[in-house]
Amino acid sequence: xxxxxxxxxxxxxxxxxxxxxxxxxxxxxxxxxxxxxxxxxxxxxxxxxxxxxxxxxxxxxxxxxxxxxxxxxxxxxxxxxxxxxxxxxxxxxxxxxxxxxxxxxxxxxxxxxxxxxxxxxxxxxxxxxxxxxxxxxxxxxxxxxxxxxxxxxxxxxxxxxxxxxxxxxxxxxxxxxxxxxxxxxxxxxxxxxxxxxxxxxxxxxxxxxxxxxxxxxxxxxxxxxxxxxxxxxxxxxxxxxxxxxxxxxxxxxxxxxxxxxxxxxxxxxxxxxxxxxxxx
Amino acid sequence: xxxxxxxxxxxxxxxxxxxxxxxxxxxxxxxxxxxxxxxxxxxxxxxxxxxxxxxxxxxxxxxxxxxxxxxxxxxxxxxxxxxxxxxxxxxxxxxxxxxxxxxxxxxxxxxxxxxxxxxxxxxxxxxxxxxxxxxxxxxxxxxxxxxxxxxxxxxxxxxxxxxxxxxxxxxxxxxxxxxxxxxxxxxxxxxxxxxxxxxxxxxxxxxxxxxxxxxxxxxxxxxxxxxxxxxxxxxxxxxxxxxxxxxxxxxxxxxxxxxxxxxxxxxxxxxxxxxxxxxxxxxxxxxxxxxxxxxxxxxxxxxxxxxx
Numbered sequence: 001x002x003x004x005x006x007x008x009x010x011x012x013x014x015x016x017x018x019x020x021x022x023x024x025x026x027x028x029x030x031x032x033x034x035x036x037x038x039x040x041x042x043x044x045x046x047x048x049x050x051x052x053x054x055x056x057x058x059x060x061x062x063x064x065x066x067x068x069x070x071x072x073x074x075x076x077x078x079x080x081x082x083x084x085x086x087x088x089x090x091x092x093x094x095x096x097x098x099x100x101x102x103x104x105x106x107x108x109x110x111x112x113x114x115x116x117x118x119x120x121x122x123x124x125x126x127x128x129x130x131x132x133x134x135x136x137x138x139x140x141x142x143x144x145x146x147x148x149x150x151x152x153x154x155x156x157x158x159x160x161x162x163x164x165x166x167x168x169x170x171x172x173x174x175x176x177x178x179x180x181x182x183x184x185x186x187x188x189x190x191x192x193x194x195x196x197x198x199x200x201x202x203x204x205x206x207x208x209x210x211x212x213x214x215x216x217x218x219x220x221x222x223x224x225x226x227x228x229x230x231x232x233x234x235x236x237x238x239x240x241x242x243x244x245x246x247x248x249x250x251x252x253x254x255x256x257x258x259x260x261x262x263x264x265x266x267x268x269x270x271x272x273x274x275x276x277x278x279x280x
Numbered sequence: 281x282x283x284x285x286x287x288x289x290x291x292x293x294x295x296x297x298x299x300x301x302x303x304x305x306x307x308x309x310x311x312x313x314x315x316x317x318x319x320x321x322x323x324x325x326x327x328x329x330x331x332x333x334x335x336x337x338x339x340x341x342x343x344x345x346x347x348x349x350x351x352x353x354x355x356x357x358x359x360x361x362x363x364x365x366x367x368x369x370x371x372x373x374x375x376x377x378x379x380x381x382x383x384x385x386x387x388x389x390x391x392x393x394x395x396x397x398x399x400x401x402x403x404x405x406x407x408x409x410x411x412x413x414x415x416x417x418x419x420x421x422x423x424x425x426x427x428x429x430x431x432x433x434x435x436x437x438x439x440x441x442x443x444x445x446x447x448x449x450x451x452x453x454x455x456x457x458x459x460x461x462x463x464x465x466x467x468x469x470x471x472x473x474x475x476x477x478x479x480x481x482x483x484x485x486x487x488x489x490x491x492x493x494x495x496x497x498x499x500x501x502x503x504x505x506x507x508x509x510x511x512x513x514x515x516x517x518x519x520x521x522x523x524x525x526x527x528x529x530x531x532x533x534x535x536x537x538x539x540x541x542x543x544x545x546x547x548x549x550x551x552x553x554x555x556x557x558x559x560x561x562x563x564x565x566x567x568x569x570x571x572x573x574x575x576x577x578x579x580x581x582x583x584x585x586x587x588x
Contacts, residue, residue, distance in 0.1 A: 011481035018378050021370030025457070026390045028450060032397065032405050039408075084301055091298035105302050108309050111572045114504060115565065116511025118538050122545065122561040123312045126319050146308065153305065179294035207398025210513035210538070214545045234400055238514070241404050249408075256401045267396040271389070 033260070040257020043250045053220045053236070059247045063255060065222050069231040070259075073137055073216060074206050076226065077144035082198055085149050089156025090182065097161075106157075109150035120146050121211035129215055137223060137230030140216025144205040151204065155197025159190040196270040203266040207259050209234035233259055313565070320559035322552055331559060337524045339549075344556035346563055348524050352441070352534040353564070356516060357509040359445025359530070364453045365502055371453070372460035373486055377472075388461075395454035403518035406447035411438030411519060414446075419531055430528040437521075442530040444520040448509050456505035459579070463497030464490055500578030507572035511564060513538035537564040 047062045054061035088105075096102030124143040129135055163186050171181040187194070218235040219228070233255050240252035323331060327344065334345025375388055415438030422432040467490045475485045491498070521533020522543055537560050548554040 007481055007484070011483040014483040014486070015378055018370040018374040021367045022374040022379070022387050024367065025371050025394060025453065026387060029390045029394050031409075032401070033393075035405055035409050036401060084304065087298045087301035088305055091295075091302040095295055095298065096302065102302075105305055107573075107576055109305050110576050111569060112305070112309060114507050114511075114568070114572050116513065116538060116568055118511070118513040118541050119312070119316070119561045119565045122541065122558060123315055125545070126315045126558070127311070149308070150305065153302075177288040177290050179288075179290040182294065203396060207400065209398070209400045210542060213542055217546070234398070237400055237404070238517075241407065241518070252404065256404055259398055260401050263396055263398060264393055267393065268389075271392065 033264075036253065036256050036260050039250070039253035040255075040260075043254025044257065048251070048254055052222065053231075054247075055220075056243070056248075057245055063231075063233065063236055063251065065219070065231040066233045066236045066255070067258070069137065069216070069219075069223060070206065070233040072223075072226065073141045073144060073212075073230065073232060074202060076138070076141035077148055077205060078198065078202055080141065080145035081148035081152050081201070084145075085152025086156050086187075086194065088149075089153040090160065092153065092157040093160035094178075094182070094186075106154070109154055112150040113154065116210075117143075117147055117208055118210035118213075121214055124211065124215045135215065135217035135229040137216050137226035137228065140212045140230055140232065141226070143211035143215045144208060147205050147208060147211060148201040151201040152198055155200070156190075156194050159193035159197060160186060162193065163189045192273065196274050199266055199270045203263045203270070206266075207234060207263050209238055213238075313562075316558055316562040316565060320555055320562050323555035323559045326552060327556075331556070332563070335524075335526060339544075339553050342550060342552050344553070346537070346556075346560055348526055349535055349537045349540045349560060350563065351526060352520065353510055353536040353538070353567075355441055355530075355534070356444045356448055356520065356536055357506060359442065360448035360452060360509045361502070361506055363446065363449035364456060364505060367449075368453045368455075368457035368501075368505070369460055369498070371457040372464055373490075375457070375461045376464035377486060377490065378482060391454045391457050394450075395458065398514075399451060399512060400514040402447055402451050402515040406443060406515065407439070407518040410447065411443055414438045414443050423531075431530045434527070434529040434531045436531055437533070439519045439521045440531050440533045441520065444516050444534075444536070445530070447515050447519055448512060451512060451515050452505040452509050455508055456501050459501035459504055460494075460498055463494040463501060466497070467493045496578045500575045500580075503571055503575035503578065507568045507575060510571060511538055511568045513542050517542045537561070 047060065049062060049067065050064050051060070051062035052065055053063060088109075092102055092106060096105065120143050124139050124146070128139040128142060132139075167185060167189060168181060171185045172178075176184075212232055212235050216230040216232055216235070218239065219231045221231070223230050237252050237255040237259070240248040240255070243249065323344065327334065331344065332346055332350065334343075335347045336343045336345045337348060338344070371387075371391060375384060375391070379387060415436045419432070419436035419438070419442070423436065426432045471489050471493065472485055475489050480488070516536055517539040520536060520539055522535050522539060523533040524535060525532060527534070541557060541561055541564075545554075545557055548557055
């Protein structure tokens, strides 16, 4: 009887500890989001979205150019990485499924997914920024695209694998060549899944700072082209948060609020879509 | 007759096109390593192997060594792992097995959201919210109660190694937890039911069935988190203190490879300075490559049906 009681007691203790760990996660999430929202709201006003940054120490202004810069670079990075990643993912799923080369590529892209993003920034600095002689929005976009690429290719592969084989066989039986089947049947069947994968990749790079520090760098002005140092929210957040000015620190919280909301809303929406689809 | 053997040329082109992009990923990987290595050559030639063992970091005299940054990276990662691994395994168990059905979805979503918060937000929160708490409460408490250890001495400034480790732990916790949860979810239901049927308590099923079955996968998840922690930049740069200084005390400010790069890369005014920074980046890339490589190996084996 003692032994049985001890087993039940141990069980209760472990259940309690594990529940406490999960609760801790929930509390930390609420704590961080709460701080970001409370402090961020103070910075949010009309000027925040429409004005340029003020010179150091001056109160007022906004981060309009940073918002535009981040959006432009993220869109450019998406345009670069999606065709590349989708085609690579197509090969992994359709032709390289059981090949040795396929597993090597899969292995390296999985490592690339978690590789330090700051090193990607150093790489892009060496191959684009230094040869061209200046920081630029394009360099920033390329470094974001490199981070997105393995995510896009691996999710494309997974989503294409979910398309039933019978669908390919049915189309082949009609005499259609593979290169027509892919866009007209298979991509279409996997479209929603691929789109959510791309959105998750976008959400991931939208908050990236490290690879932009020495590629896009930053700028207090409206950009005239992507071929010059480019304003962006995350590097501005970094500079403002590290500055000694109260007004800038408040704006840094505002920027953090904006980025966090954008990233979380994208993540939640895509997860909901994925969950709904998997239930059908 | 001939049409049976003739392959449509469109398919060959399509196949070749997709193959070239897939190989493009490998080429990209190679290009990263080669360009970092090439740019590191001046530093490799000048300092040789002693780059890794020298604690010098003097831009004025052009004398550079990676030791302090490497040690700082390892210590902050180790601290983060010590804190995050037990908690995330607890979270994973809760999500996979212990939680009542209605609690799984909200807790699962919360963990996924924690993983989605950008690292710079963690860093900023660490600097403005966590650091003051560390300086006013946790560090004085540790100094009072554990003053016989060399780790908790010196002024309580809030920022420093310990705070960096805590923020890092918070960042990698959701990664480890969600991968570990997936590993636990792959344990076959019939194994667990057999154990429950023999009268095992939940903890006994976890200890004797789920953990042994998923141990490779769990190890993979832990290494994945470690790879993330080693290369994490923004969360650490805010709170580590950025000082070239080795100290036994975890209260003291330090630096890591990633935060050194973030702080100094655009300030490098001589070729050897830049080259040394790039070599730091190369060292970081190689360390994370090894750690993540091991993680992927274990996760893959784990996926192929573990103990059965």
